Amino acid sequence: MADLPKYRGVRPHGNRIQINYSVGGEHTFETIDLRPNKTNLDAARKIRQQRIDDAKQGTVAPDSKSFAELAQLYLESLDVALSTAMSYHGILEKYWMPSLARRDIAEIRYSDLLALVNKIDWPSGKTRKNALIPLRGVFELAVADNLRPDNPAVRFKQVKHQKPEIDPFTADEWLAIYEKLADPWKPYFTLLWETGMRHPAEPMALTWDDFKGDRLRVNKAIVRRRLKEVKNYRAREVLLTGAAQSVLRNHPGRFTGGPTFPNTKGRHQLDGDQPNKAWREALKASGVRPRRAYNLRHSWASRALTAGLKPAFVAQQLGHSLKMTLEVYGKYITSDEDKSQIALLEAAVKNEKLARDLPREV
Known part of the structure; x- marks a missing residue:
């Protein structure tokens, strides 16, 4: 046993392994039916972290707020046209709420958002760009309320998108x-x-x-x-x-x-x-x-x-x-002046040619 690795919250317990963790002030002990060897202790460490992540999905610390709560406050605080506010609400519901709604706003990391952004099949670069606007706004509000020190959503680089060509009727x-x-x-x-x-x-x-x-x-x-x-x-x-x-x-x-x-x-x-x-x-x-x-x-x-x-x-x-x-x-945007520009260029080329053909003074 002395040579076995030691992990926080993971220890041998007879012929099995015990993990323990605390989320939202509630302490949990769990015994896993695995023999306490090096491979199984590492597996238990991963199980413990998964249990913590799962618990945090539905538990928010008393001094913090969930993403959904901050998103609602953000929408209520907007000073924009009704159509814009409704658009942001739709974006939050479609792209961000399914994965983030119950998460503690203070515990969401940039890597969590990055994984989520990369998983979404964005219809276009413009859609992705627009979807990040209310996401940044929610985290900006969390920073202003001292619920977290930073805004992880500002790290995303805007993906440039080419505007489609207009297609008028003749x-x-x-x-x-x-x-x-x-x-x-x-x-x-x-x-x-x-x-x-x-x-x-x-x-x-x-x-x-x-x-x-x-x-x-x-x-x-x-x-x-x-x-x-x-x-x-x-x-x-x-x-x-x-x-x-x-x-x-x-x-x-x-x-x-x-x-x-x-x-x-x-x-x-x-x-x-x-x-x-x-x-x-x-x-x-x-x-x-x-x-x-x-x-x-x-x-x-x-x-x-x-x-x-x-x-x-x-x-x-x-x-x-x-x-x-x-x-x-x-x-x-065209005009007669535009057409005259080529004429000026052609005249200049013609004058240069004439100048070359003139006899040189002796």
């Missing part, structure tokens, strides 16, 4: 889809094609009071079935093309008041189910390659910039920052 594609749209939905989607508003949130929130003849006031949106301020709080006035003005002036519900595109009860539509159904049916009937109706927004922006409209004006119409507009739609 004018011919739009005409083909328009012809197959059910008549009640033609004004709705025409307005999206002519203005680039965000489908379905912004047009569903419009009322007839927002129509000012040559422009629309866009200052609210339907998000998660609730009427709220427009995205990024960027209320704006959208100047209307002649086609867009005609659609609204000739709309059968113009003088009824209330929502511009109401549901069957005359109230705001609270989700995009109906217009999306109409859109999918028109796409299928037209034979146009399937894309979201939201891509009509990209279609407007790409057409506007290709036509030479100023990026600042396009940004205002879209409710974007100029920086965002340039990042997303920069490749569509």
Whole structure:
């Protein structure tokens, strides 16, 4: 027996091995039916650690809190839009709660989180990036409450992800889809094609009071079935093309008041189910390659910039920052000046050649 290894909480007990441990103030002794040799003592050491880990899953020290408790406090303390708070709640429930909910917040290590992050089959780098935001927030709150000294979630490096290319509709594609749209939905989607508003949130929130003849006031949106301020709080006035003005002036519900595109009860539509159904049916009937109706927004922006409209004006119409507009739609910004740049280069090359051909002075 003298040559056997010694491990904390593990000792020979006759012809068997006894382990003992304490979690949450409760001390436990357990006898394992293994002969006390070197191999079995090492196995008992691992069993003891597993018992401790299992016990901690359901036991939190009196002076600490579980991950679930801190997550709830974090969500309640958020000063963000309702849609953002609901998104964070969904992320915590889907990715973090199943493994961490009952764990003592003070006992969760970076290695625990790393193993969990590596085990999850992330749909995309963007999803992983977004999922880490509320995770960091929960641990940041634990640090602020002196429940632990550090935030292990800040050690994760952000995985860069490439934004998908925008995929606008061409004018011919739009005409083909328009012809197959059910008549009640033609004004709705025409307005999206002519203005680039965000489908379905912004047009569903419009009322007839927002129509000012040559422009629309866009200052609210339907998000998660609730009427709220427009995205990024960027209320704006959208100047209307002649086609867009005609659609609204000739709309059968113009003088009824209330929502511009109401549901069957005359109230705001609270989700995009109906217009999306109409859109999918028109796409299928037209034979146009399937894309979201939201891509009509990209279609407007790409057409506007290709036509030479100023990026600042396009940004205002879209409710974007100029920086965002340039990042997303920069490749569509063209002008006659752009074309002249190649001409300048070709002229310079020609002048260099002429200079070489001139006779040298003696």
